[in-house]
Amino acid sequence: MSNVDFDIGIIGGGPAGTATASYLARAGLKCVIFERELFPRPHVGESLVPAATRVFKEIGFLDTLEKAGFPKKYGAAWTSADRAPVYAMQFEGLSADCHVDIRFEEREQAGVDRNYTFHVDRAKFDLMLLQHAHQLGAEVYEGVRVRGVDLSDPTQPAVHFKLGQQDIRTRVRMVIDASGRHTLLGNQLKLKVLDPVFNQYALHTWFEGYDRTRLSHGRGQPEYIFIHFLPLTNTWVWQIPITETVTSIGVVTQKANFAKSRQDREQFFWECLQSRPELYEGLRAAQQVTPLKEEGDYSYAMREICGDGFALVGDAARFVDPIFSSGVSIALNSGRLISHDILAAAEHGDFRHDRFRTFETLMRRGTRNWYHFINLYYRLNVLFTAFVQDPRHRIDVLKLLQGDMYDEDEPAVLTEMRRIVREVERNDQHIWHKYLGSLTSSAFSEVF
Amino acid sequence: MSTSVAIEQTLKQYVAREILDGKDIGLDADTPLLEWGVFNSLEIARLLGFVREHFGVVVPLESVTAEHFKDLRALTALVASLKG
Numbered sequence: 001m002s003n004v005d006f007d008i009g010i011i012g013g014g015p016a017g018t019a020t021a022s023y024l025a026r027a028g029l030k031c032v033i034f035e036r037e038l039f040p041r042p043h044v045g046e047s048l049v050p051a052a053t054r055v056f057k058e059i060g061f062l063d064t065l066e067k068a069g070f071p072k073k074y075g076a077a078w079t080s081a082d083r084a085p086v087y088a089m090q091f092e093g094l095s096a097d098c099h100v101d102i103r104f105e106e107r108e109q110a111g112v113d114r115n116y117t118f119h120v121d122r123a124k125f126d127l128m129l130l131q132h133a134h135q136l137g138a139e140v141y142e143g144v145r146v147r148g149v150d151l152s153d154p155t156q157p158a159v160h161f162k163l164g165q166q167d168i169r170t171r172v173r174m175v176i177d178a179s180g181r182h183t184l185l186g187n188q189l190k191l192k193v194l195d196p197v198f199n200q201y202a203l204h205t206w207f208e209g210y211d212r213t214r215l216s217h218g219r220g221q222p223e224y225i226f227i228h229f230l231p232l233t234n235t236w237v238w239q240i241p242i243t244e245t246v247t248s249i250g251v252v253t254q255k256a257n258f259a260k261s262r263q264d265r266e267q268f269f270w271e272c273l274q275s276r277p278e279l280y281e282g283l284r285a286a287q288q289v290t291p292l293k294e295e296g297d298y299s300y301a302m303r304e305i306c307g308d309g310f311a312l313v314g315d316a317a318r319f320v321d322p323i324f325s326s327g328v329s330i331a332l333n334s335g336r337l338i339s340h341d342i343l344a345a346a347e348h349g350d351f352r353h354d355r356f357r358t359f360e361t362l363m364r365r366g367t368r369n370w371y372h373f374i375n376l377y378y379r380l381n382v383l384f385t386a387f388v389q390d391p392r393h394r395i396d397v398l399k400l401l402q403g404d405m406y407d408e409d410e411p412a413v414l415t416e417m418r419r420i421v422r423e424v425e426r427n428d429q430h431i432w433h434k435y436l437g438s439l440t441s442s443a444f445s446e447v448f
Numbered sequence: 449m450s451t452s453v454a455i456e457q458t459l460k461q462y463v464a465r466e467i468l469d470g471k472d473i474g475l476d477a478d479t480p481l482l483e484w485g486v487f488n489s490l491e492i493a494r495l496l497g498f499v500r501e502h503f504g505v506v507v508p509l510e511s512v513t514a515e516h517f518k519d520l521r522a523l524t525a526l527v528a529s530l531k532g
């Protein structure tokens with residue numbers, strides 16, 4: 001080990017990088033994290049799912065997190081208002097919204113000992129995780145942007161960056177790319193494949209003083225995540241509590257919708273919201289406290305997620321869509337899975353591809369299930385809601401919503417959803433036929 | 449009271465109470481529920497849940513067609529046939 005500077009070089013100090021570093025450092029490996037920003041820095045992805053809890057516990061972070069005072073998240077709710085116009089005209093004054101919800105406590109989850117998770121201000125949360133990894137022994141370099149990785153000798157990769165005018169190469173035994181959507185290694189090694197189906201676009205910001213119970217159909221639930229469907233194809237709004245009074249609001253739509261509208265971002269954002277007047281008025285009455293931020297081109301896969309001397313974790317390995325607020329949990333759990341393989345590899349002093357097969361299999365399986373779930377959801381929203389309300393399927397859907405999707409090749413509930421989607425596609429007399437989203441069934445073909 | 453009349457009565461009460469929030473729109477066996485947009489996509493999902501709990505029958509999702517859901521008469525016939 002004398003010819004390397006560190007055992008593991010980690011690019012990126014977001015949840016994927018810091019989870020990996022925490023697992024490895026506490027087991028005694030010498031880790032370094034390179035993070036291009038100076039923390040705290042804002043980041044999208046504020047609502048967690050319970051599968052994250054397992055990682056927090058295992059790396060000893062749960063107590064710190066509990067004390068930080070982030071809003072607790074007990075469940076999720078979906079609302080829609082898709083009355084036909086005739087109805088709206090004839091029966092003015094009827095409450096138009098529908099409402100479906102789930103509570104996490106309805107299903108026991110392996111490795112998870114509480115019935116809630118958190119919504120987090122990512123600036124604070126990511127900083128806390130980075131400090132945690134540091135306390136466990138990882139070295140942290142902030143404000144350092146990695147330029148590339150020299151993998152010409154895969155038994156001794158070198159991480160490349162500049163300090164001032166100086167070119168620096170840090171030699172490690174293995175590199176972890178946790179650079180998020182920057183996908184540093186994916187770009188360098190040309191592994192990236194843009195998703196042929198999803199091309200979503202998001203505009204988001206924070207509001208002060210928005211009444212979060214407004215669309216809850218009298219159920220309250222100010223600390224749930226709310227997904228409000230808008231009557232536009234594949235368009236929805238997230239409502240995520242950040243503090244007692246601050247709420248994160250994001251409009252997610254097809255990029256084509258935004259491109260077509262020829263409006264500026266501000267106009268487009270508000271016009272989308274206008275399609276749900278109650279939501280619109282609630283937000284107009286509140287105060288927008290951060291500028292609108294946009295996210296796009298975020299759906300892609302990688303042809304490989306590991307190889308000799310390297311692995312990709314979190315968004316650097318894959319991102320599909322934020323609909324089930326799973327990104328951070330996947331990032332943390334990919335850190336958990338790769339760490340397991342790395343610790344075994346370190347014992348043998350061998351960091352070749354074969355050592356990471358467990359990680360590879362579980363991640364691919366998890367993301368494939370995830371991808372199908374998201375596809376089915378966008379193809380036929382109402383089927384998802386019907387399944388959530390059906391006691392025969394509710395718990396199986398909840399399992400996916402909790403972030404447990406690594407342990408089965410294909411959960412039976414997905415097979416059943418797909419069967420019904422096919423049936424609805426085939427039969428134009430089916431009442432849900434007209435609700436089919438614009439994603440086609442070829443969406444189910446594999447990306448990798 | 450024949451079974452179908454009872455089924456229709458129960459369904460009518462459900463629709464009036466849960467979907468129309470108690471509003472009187474002169475709902476009867478032939479009110480065109482779909483055409484008027486009384487049933488939206490989510491309401492159908494809730495209605496299926498009600499039918500399952502109340503009548504103990506599962507409407508296969510592939511039978512959720514206009515033919516069976518256009519009005520209370522059709523819906524009643526569907527539930528009656530599933531009850532067998």
Ligand SMILES: Cc1cc2nc3c(=O)[nH]c(=O)nc-3n(C[C@H](O)[C@H](O)[C@H](O)COP(=O)(O)OP(=O)(O)OC[C@H]3O[C@@H](n4cnc5c(N)ncnc54)[C@H](O)[C@@H]3O)c2cc1C
Pocket residue numbers: 011012013014015016017034035036037043044045046047048049144145146147178179180181182184202250295298313314315316319322324325326327328329331
């Ligand atoms: C619109 C939208 C909404 C979302 N909503 C949710 C949600 O509600 N819940 C949820 O769980 N997830 C959500 N996500 C997903 C979530 O944002 C990500 O999945 C999550 O942040 C991934 O964590 P990560 O550690 O892989 O990457 P990141 O959190 O992006 O961290 C990567 C880090 O790497 C650093 N970096 C990049 N390049 C370099 C370099 N060359 N050198 C050094 N450092 C570098 C970056 O500065 C960054 O700090 C959402 C995503 C989108 C697009």
